[in-house]
Amino acid sequence: MAREQGRKVIARNRRARFDYRIEDTYEAGLVLTGTEVKSLRAGRASLTDGFAQISDGEVWLYNVHIPQYTEGTWTNHEPRRTRKLLLHRKEIEKLSSRTAEQGLTLVPLSLYFKDGKAKVELGLGRGKRTYDKRHDLASRDAAREMDRALRRRR
Numbered sequence: 001m002a003r004e005q006g007r008k009v010i011a012r013n014r015r016a017r018f019d020y021r022i023e024d025t026y027e028a029g030l031v032l033t034g035t036e037v038k039s040l041r042a043g044r045a046s047l048t049d050g051f052a053q054i055s056d057g058e059v060w061l062y063n064v065h066i067p068q069y070t071e072g073t074w075t076n077h078e079p080r081r082t083r084k085l086l087l088h089r090k091e092i093e094k095l096s097s098r099t100a101e102q103g104l105t106l107v108p109l110s111l112y113f114k115d116g117k118a119k120v121e122l123g124l125g126r127g128k129r130t131y132d133k134r135h136d137l138a139s140r141d142a143a144r145e146m147d148r149a150l151r152r153r154r
Helices: 014-019 034-041 089-102 130-153
Strands: 007-012 020-030 051-055 058-062 083-086 105-114 117-127
Touching (some): 014 020, 014 130, 051 089
Antiparallel strands (some): 020 083, 105 117
């Protein structure tokens, strides 16, 4: 059987880019059980309330919902269990210093398969205030209106 190539996105956290100003992104591997991988291959996952934390030199992913595999038996996994993320030691040290000093948060942006391996894209983000969110919405609406006016003019 041929190996998978490329990137197949399973889930995106669209709310994260609205709630946080993403300053940097990292790609991390996931430690999963067999039924979790099968459930992900079926394209089922939710990143809405997810976040990552660093404890004891390891990065853990919390509140990411991977539903139970429908064909699974007693070996099925718990949907919202904490999952270990795989990063290089230097990346973990860099992330821990930046989150501790500057008050940044690790947010999962997307969950995908890359060359057959499950990966998560983590964003190092700073929380937005409500007026920042309103400003973003207003600028997006203004850009949309300009595009509409240009299309009408053509």
